[in-house]
Amino acid sequence: MNALRVFAHIVLQHGVLRYSSTTSNLGNSVRNKLKVSSKQLAKPQPIDILNNLCHEERLNRHVLTAHHEGVASHAKRRKSKSCGAAIAGKNIIFVAGLGGIGMDTCRQIVKRGPKNLLIFDRLDKPDYITELQKLNPKTKVAFYSYDVTVPLSKSKELLQEVFEKYETIDLLINGAGIMDDHQIEKTIAVNFTGTVNTTTAIMDFWDYRNDGPGGVIANICSVTAFYPNCQVPVYCASKAAVFSFTVSLALLAPVTGVTAYSINHSITRTTLGQNFNSWLDVGPCITEKLSDTPSQSTAQAAKSFVKAIEANKNGAIWKLEQGKLEEVKWTGFN
Ligand SMILES: NC(=O)c1ccc[n+]([C@@H]2O[C@H](COP(=O)([O-])OP(=O)(O)OC[C@H]3O[C@@H](n4cnc5c(N)ncnc54)[C@H](O)[C@@H]3O)[C@@H](O)[C@H]2O)c1
The missing domain is CATH 3.40.50.720 (NAD(P)-binding Rossmann-like Domain)
Known part of the structure; x- marks a missing residue:
């Protein structure tokens, strides 16, 4: 059971990794929203996260949604700063x-x-x-x-x-x-x-x-x-x-x-x-x-x-x- 949880944990993580390959792309408005998610993130101890996939799934989905919402506006801001x-x-x-x-x-x-x-x-x-x-x-x-x-x-x-x-x-x-x-x-x-x-x-x-x-x-x-x-x-x-x-x-x-x-x-x-x-x-x-x-x-x-x-x-x-x-x-x- 534990091995299964760890496996699922990794799969979940890498789902996020794939999606967040441009994660520098977040806007101010999204950052404000993410203050909520970061509070949620701070609540559970690491062991709880490993042992509570339901929570993690919710957390990852939350982060992903916010990420996708913010990509466009932040991409613009980074582009003007970085020239690629x-x-x-x-x-x-x-x-x-x-x-x-x-x-x-x-x-x-x-x-x-x-x-x-x-x-x-x-x-x-x-x-x-x-x-x-x-x-x-x-x-x-x-x-x-x-x-x-x-x-x-x-x-x-x-x-x-x-x-x-x-x-x-x-x-x-x-x-x-x-x-x-x-x-x-x-x-x-x-x-x-x-x-x-x-x-x-x-x-x-x-x-x-x-x-x-x-x-x-x-x-x-x-x-x-x-x-x-x-x-x-x-x-x-x-x-x-x-x-x-x-x-x-x-x-x-x-x-x-x-x-x-x-x-x-x-x-x-x-x-x-x-x-x-x-x-x-x-x-x-x-x-x-x-x-x-x-x-x-x-x-x-x-x-x-x-x-x-x-x-x-x-x-x-x-x-x-x-x-x-x-x-x-x-x-x-x-
Ligand atoms: N050489 C390899 O085959 C190899 C393979 C994989 C990873 N690495 C990693 O690459 C990195 C560089 O290693 P390298 O092979 O160039 O060896 P190296 O001994 O030439 O360089 C080590 C570097 O770490 C610095 N360092 C050591 N202790 C430090 C401290 N307390 N504070 C600040 N800096 C400190 C040294 O001053 C030096 O710049 C290391 O992290 C090493 O583990 C090396």
Whole structure:
């Protein structure tokens, strides 16, 4: 019975996902209506939602109806603001933009001419910032020192500073990650809580219910969210958590105006696994194993990443594998 409920839950969710692929398209009048639905949403606890499909069905129908009513007017508003591009002319925050995947993706992003690229990272690499700035002098590149494990209040303070300076932010990319299964709390703190906190912090500025303009979130998850590597189960579970969080964000887009999609890299050649420790030392060194497995370069992954950003599709599950980009269709449990 429980499995059936979970199955139906997923089907319902993805019904909404399909419908809300343009969920940034909501009008003011609809937002007001959605204040009612968001109150309804706040009532039940997560466990109640899973255990009460009738409620969820009602909720999803409510959100969908409101969504369809609002599409036209909000689409007009977004179009005049965005001119259709997801990178060119935009203000973008890239959390962990100076790592292996991050830096090559930043190179591709800068070439596409955002107005401002703000890199939040705990690494301080001034040479990288200079290089990015030189790639496209029309784009302003700025660095902000940021450790995603700081308390939520600190993330909010930093974003307050950023919003005061830049006024609008269009896209937030969350990419901080570590892989070391001897550091359980830290893995959860960086890979999962850090993404949730940064997202929570930006909602103050983006959420329709605060009269915000909405926004877009790209969360770097991993194919290990779906195909766990049992040597690093803590890492994989943290990525599955970010994936689940991202699906929920996409479902909430009609309420918040914030759309979201997941970026799931397959093995990409970076230093991520260099200091790898296996949980309970169950496996051999992952770097030795990975050297025999097909992989992609960060440059290849970066090209796929910017294609996914340009597609700008709420709820999309993107797989980036061996230089190819593929949108994964969730078909539920068979
Ligand atoms: N390399 C792969 O095969 C692969 C596959 C799937 C997903 N990923 C994910 O891609 C992302 C980037 O990984 P990468 O392979 O480029 O590794 P990397 O080690 O080169 O980069 C990790 C990035 O995360 C940042 N980071 C770590 N802890 C942080 C903290 N506390 N606060 C702020 N930033 C922090 C680092 O400074 C760096 O920018 C990670 O989330 C990783 O899990 C990587």
